[in-house]
Amino acid sequence: MIRPATIKDVPRIQEIINSHAELGRMLFKSLAQLFEDLRDFAVFEDEDGRVMGCTAVTIIWADLAEVRSLAVDEAYRGRGVGRQLVEWCVDEARRLGIRKLMSLTYEQRFFEKLGFEVVQKESLPLKVWSDCVKCPKNDACDEIAMVLELEDVPMNTGPIAQPTPRGVSIPVLEHFED
Numbered sequence: 001m002i003r004p005a006t007i008k009d010v011p012r013i014q015e016i017i018n019s020h021a022e023l024g025r026m027l028f029k030s031l032a033q034l035f036e037d038l039r040d041f042a043v044f045e046d047e048d049g050r051v052m053g054c055t056a057v058t059i060i061w062a063d064l065a066e067v068r069s070l071a072v073d074e075a076y077r078g079r080g081v082g083r084q085l086v087e088w089c090v091d092e093a094r095r096l097g098i099r100k101l102m103s104l105t106y107e108q109r110f111f112e113k114l115g116f117e118v119v120q121k122e123s124l125p126l127k128v129w130s131d132c133v134k135c136p137k138n139d140a141c142d143e144i145a146m147v148l149e150l151e152d153v154p155m156n157t158g159p160i161a162q163p164t165p166r167g168v169s170i171p172v173l174e175h176f177e178d
């Protein structure tokens with residue numbers, strides 16, 4: 001069963017993510033990061049109510065969300081849990097009206113099975129703009145950028161954004177009224 005995460009799940013989510021992070025498969029997450037982002041998270045529970053996997057969907061822009069912190073307990077890998085968690089992310093993007101779902105990953109084959117395609121990181125400037133500039137891997141990122149486009153969700157690009165992190169300008173109000 002997949003359900004939205006609650007506060008009680010945080011230590012277990014951290015345990016699963018960091019068990020993979022220790023092997024270099026993903027980035028470590030602190031408890032503070034998990035509490036802050038908890039509303040983005042869902043967990044997979046087995047029949048005994050034990051959390052065996054997690055994922056998060058983070059909104060990047062009007063037409064882009066990211067699958068983050070996808071992790072399945074080692075004992076449960078290869079049983080379709082990862083697929084169900086990504087399907088939850090797809091449903092969530094659709095519910096929000098977001099057409100593109102991206103992932104930065106080493107698991108290219110897994111995401112290809114779920115319909116994602118490899119893209120150039122530069123084709124996702126808003127991701128690079130908002131997160132990659134803060135990431136310790138920034139200049140040496142070896143993760144593969146992948147995107148799934150939800151054809152049934154209408155295009156909605158939102159306000160025009162700067163094309164590269166170097167072109168960042170902070171929006172200012174043209175007319176300030178007291």
Ligand SMILES: CC(C)(COP(=O)(O)OP(=O)(O)OC[C@H]1O[C@@H](n2cnc3c(N)ncnc32)[C@H](O)[C@@H]1OP(=O)(O)O)[C@@H](O)C(=O)NCCC(=O)NCCS
Binds near residue numbers: 083
């Ligand atoms: C990647 C991960 C989430 C996959 O979860 P999982 O539960 O093992 O995957 P599933 O059992 O749902 O697999 C779905 C399909 O992908 C395939 N698959 C899964 N991992 C694969 C891999 N590494 N290479 C090729 N195919 C893979 C499965 O065989 C299955 O194919 P099928 O539907 O034809 O049978 C899990 O292995 C994991 O937690 N990895 C470590 C953390 C990580 O890398 N997270 C991704 C961060 S973006």
